[in-house]
Amino acid sequence: MRARTSGGSLVVSVSESDVRSFCRSWPASGLSGLRGVTFEFDRGGDLVDITYRNGTSDRWDGPALLALSHDAQAYGRSKLKLVANRRKKTSRRR
Numbered sequence: 001m002r003a004r005t006s007g008g009s010l011v012v013s014v015s016e017s018d019v020r021s022f023c024r025s026w027p028a029s030g031l032s033g034l035r036g037v038t039f040e041f042d043r044g045g046d047l048v049d050i051t052y053r054n055g056t057s058d059r060w061d062g063p064a065l066l067a068l069s070h071d072a073q074a075y076g077r078s079k080l081k082l083v084a085n086r087r088k089k090t091s092r093r094r
Contacts, residue, residue, distance in 0.1 A: 003076035010041040012072040022068055029064035039069045
């Protein structure tokens with residue numbers, strides 16, 4: 001995996017080799033054949049974009065891709081020493 005920041009976003013590219021490694025731990029993931037994917041997360045940690053090296057979201061979307069995105073986000077935060085931004089809860093006073 002490779003991580004970088006871009007305009008305040010965290011961008012993590014997952015290589016084909018990384019996907020194969022992930023599939024070894026989750027054999028029924030449905031991700032075999034995926035040649036790589038790039039995830040982009042906003043400052044709040046929300047996933048805002050996915051770019052596939054091959055195929056479309058119709059082919060790869062599902063719980064395994066979500067798990068892979070979580071792994072990628074954790075890797076990127078750790079690698080770049082980023083702290084998760086937590087949204088502040090606002091309270092209403094009357």
